[in-house]
Amino acid sequence: MSIPLIVQKYGGSSVANARRIQRVARRIVKARKAGCRLVVVVSALGDTTDDLIELAHKIAKEPNEREMDMLLSTGEQVSVALLAIAVDRLGVKAISFTGPQVGIITDKFHTKARILDINTERIQKALKEGYVVIVAGFQGKTDSEEITTLGRGGSDLTAVALAKALKARHCEIYTDVDGVFTADPRIVRDARKIERISYEEILELASLGAKVMHSRSVEVGKKFNVPIYVRNSMHNGEGTLITKETQKMEDITVSGVALTEDEAKVTIYQVPDRPGVAAKIFARLAKANINIDMIIQNKTQTKTTDISFTVFKNELARALHVVKKAARELQAQQVVCDENIAKVSVVGIGMRSHSGIAARMFAALARKKINIQMISTSEIKISCVIDGKRGKEAVRAIHREFKLGKNSVKKR
Ligand code: ADP
Ligand code: ASP
Ligand code: MG
Numbered sequence: 001m002s003i004p005l006i007v008q009k010y011g012g013s014s015v016a017n018a019r020r021i022q023r024v025a026r027r028i029v030k031a032r033k034a035g036c037r038l039v040v041v042v043s044a045l046g047d048t049t050d051d052l053i054e055l056a057h058k059i060a061k062e063p064n065e066r067e068m069d070m071l072l073s074t075g076e077q078v079s080v081a082l083l084a085i086a087v088d089r090l091g092v093k094a095i096s097f098t099g100p101q102v103g104i105i106t107d108k109f110h111t112k113a114r115i116l117d118i119n120t121e122r123i124q125k126a127l128k129e130g131y132v133v134i135v136a137g138f139q140g141k142t143d144s145e146e147i148t149t150l151g152r153g154g155s156d157l158t159a160v161a162l163a164k165a166l167k168a169r170h171c172e173i174y175t176d177v178d179g180v181f182t183a184d185p186r187i188v189r190d191a192r193k194i195e196r197i198s199y200e201e202i203l204e205l206a207s208l209g210a211k212v213m214h215s216r217s218v219e220v221g222k223k224f225n226v227p228i229y230v231r232n233s234m235h236n237g238e239g240t241l242i243t244k245e246t247q248k249m250e251d252i253t254v255s256g257v258a259l260t261e262d263e264a265k266v267t268i269y270q271v272p273d274r275p276g277v278a279a280k281i282f283a284r285l286a287k288a289n290i291n292i293d294m295i296i297q298n299k300t301q302t303k304t305t306d307i308s309f310t311v312f313k314n315e316l317a318r319a320l321h322v323v324k325k326a327a328r329e330l331q332a333q334q335v336v337c338d339e340n341i342a343k344v345s346v347v348g349i350g351m352r353s354h355s356g357i358a359a360r361m362f363a364a365l366a367r368k369k370i371n372i373q374m375i376s377t378s379e380i381k382i383s384c385v386i387d388g389k390r391g392k393e394a395v396r397a398i399h400r401e402f403k404l405g406k407n408s409v410k411k412r
Helices: 017-035 049-057 065-089 121-127 157-167 199-207 215-224 247-249 279-287 312-331 356-366 389-400
Strands: 003-011 039-041 092-099 104-106 114-117 132-137 137-140 147-149 170-175 197-200 228-230 242-243 254-259 264-271 290-299 304-311 336-339 342-346 374-378 381-387
Touching: 003 017, 003 157, 017 247, 017 342, 039 121, 039 157, 049 065, 049 290, 065 092, 065 132, 065 137, 065 147, 065 312, 092 121, 114 215, 121 132, 132 157, 157 170, 157 264, 197 199, 199 215, 199 242, 199 254, 199 342, 215 228, 228 356, 254 389, 264 279, 264 312, 264 342, 279 290, 279 304, 279 312, 290 336, 304 312, 342 356, 342 389, 356 381, 381 389
Parallel strands: 003 039, 003 170, 039 132, 092 132, 104 137, 170 228, 197 242
Antiparallel strands: 104 114, 137 147, 228 242, 254 342, 264 304, 264 336, 290 304, 342 381, 374 381
16 A cells, blocks of 8 residues: 555644744654655745735835735745754655745736646655655746745645645644634634534635635635645644535534625615626626625616625725726716625525524624625525624624534534
């Protein structure tokens, strides 16, 4: 039998300082000595990426995106080298590489590039030579050698994509909490760790704000059926296993609550109510590569209508620019934006076969006198946009309503 290959990923907080890097190195050495071949993906140290972004914004309000990728990719280059030094010092061969060095090829969309292909030759060679291979997360290059980054939290994506490309036995994501919880444990003290969760559910939770996993990394895991463990880098627990849906999972109606505070709402008032108007506005936004989340439009009694939608705050300035131009052309009355919103969501595959979840969620918000501004639903989730100041309170109220706390429900 061949020696199992495992991909491990360590997030920023797990390598925040020299002591933590040494701790991670000891964990790597332990896995290596237990007989595994290892590819390790690392994020930038602690808050490095945030600090670099802040620095750039002190210099320019909307810094050039290519240069942002040049800047941000340095963070991970520091951490891989330091970790390789730490592992090497413990007497185990280790070698670090950047994303471009190991052939992670992406499209050309700077700051949110997608992986197109991974040429695993260099990694395979180093593994064969007995190295622990340490790869910088969150980065790649275009086919014209431009450095790109994969979007915030993108090291998870590097790890899962490498696990797929290298046919690893599984992928281990090491972070600063014990696994995936029923809600962010920093917001809900009583949140419960989930033992097993389906790709579908974690994908929804991740896209709806639970930043414990990067959503595109889950998409890749789901598509190629890569088992993913989410674990705490400080302890030795089993963590959460992300896997295919099982029947037992369907017994649980709501598995988690998520919160997003990084979206803004844009409203276009009094747009002429005729075919093709929405198409024009959203085609322009798509062309500018701006991601739109929720959209609402209501039929009115008059000849005009109002359209609202949400975008990520870091794309708001660009979105407003595009929308204001389209609104002028369409002779809409006004474009207004609101950055003070939060989106709270419930997720669960059991919702497919249970009704009344929306009513219970709305009632929990109503009891707290929290007004709902927008609603969207899918087969396995319900999201509400509310006042930005009340997001955490809403999460706690909904978590309580569905009895998701440690002592409330049977284990999955
Ligand atoms: P890393 O730096 O290791 O990638 P992140 O900060 O990206 O870590 O993600 C871990 C954080 O995700 C946790 O500290 C926690 O606050 C947050 N989080 C949000 N929702 C959840 C959830 N449902 N379960 C676990 N953690 C969550
Ligand atoms: N360092 C990058 C970030 O902070 C990537 C990652 O941590 O996954 O977003
Ligand atoms: Mg992360």
